[in-house]
Amino acid sequence: MQTTKIALVTGGNRGIGAAIAHGLAEHGMTVVIGARDPLAGEEAARRIGGRSVPLDVTDDVSVRDAAARIEEWYGKLDVLVNNAGVSGGLDGQQVGEVDLAVVRAVYETNLFGVFRVTETxxxxxxxxxxxxxxNVSSGTGSLAWQSDPAHKYATSRIAVAYPSSKAALNMLTVMYAKGLAADGISVNAIAPGACATDFAAGLGLSLERTAEQGAAIAVRLATVPESPTGSFLEDAGTVPW
Structure with a gap:
């Protein structure tokens, strides 16, 4: 019987996902990196001594094939990190100029992709x-922070698809935490904070916080002896919904 813990990190080939994968490997887990680009996934897996599977969270067949492969390899999955996400950019996300095609694309990865992977x-x-x-969420998905005049998000540029997709992901987290409590499966959302990654660079952000710093809360939730469930957490503690 497989005794080593097995983890899957979607979008684990770069950025915060790669940092999470590295952190879990350092804790002795066998880490499988799910990546849309098979070559990128294989390279990332080599760096941490793990394995990779082609995985596009927006594609039913891709997700089912990845699950079948992990079942064949290990017969179980101890940790699932739903990290894959897209920003959608800034165009087509401004109030009064919303492009529904952009919104749908963001939701397909950030929300429906999590449903698809988790269920499978x-x-x-x-x-x-x-x-x-x-579930890798975002502080921008906090309704409390977005509506607090004293918080930095009150004056941040309005991009409707990404924050709303993360707010929906937070609700998904709560519902799955309730639904899986009897199975002993903990389900939590994290706010890693804005980090110096390709994701941030694509939005024109220059940041000092590292991907490793952003990954720390995810690694902690995946490895602590007793995990909370139904929580939204960052380094400093609980993030208000």
Whole structure:
């Protein structure tokens, strides 16, 4: 029987996802990197001594094939990190100029992709027992912070698709935490903070916070002996919904 813990990180070939994968590997887990680009996934897996699977979270067949491969390899999944996400850019996300095609594309990855992956991998998570699901959300998905005049998000540029997709992901997190409590599976959302990654650079952001710093809360939730569930967390503690 496989005793080493098995983790899957979607979008784990770069940025915060790669940092999470590295952190889990350092904790002794066997990490599988899911990546749309198979070559990028294989290279990222080599760097941490893990494995990779082609995985496009927007494609049913791709997700089912990835699950079948992990079942064949290990027969279980202890940790699922739903990290894959897209910003959609800034064009077509401004109030009064919203492009629904942009919104749909963002939601297809950031929300429906999480539904798709989580549902498909549930049998393997249930087999593992006391499994963990970590959903990589964003502080921009906090309704409390977005509506607080004293918070920096009150004056940030309005891009409607990405923050609203993360707010929806937060609700998904709560519902799955409730629904999987009887299975002993913890489900939490994290706000890694804005980090110096390709994702941020694509939005024109120059940042000092590293991907490793952003990944720390995800790694902690995946590895602590006793995990909370139904929480939204950052380094400093609880993020208000």
């Amino acid at each position: 991998f549930l049998p393997l998570l249930r087999t593992a027992g006391a499994a963990r699901i970590v």
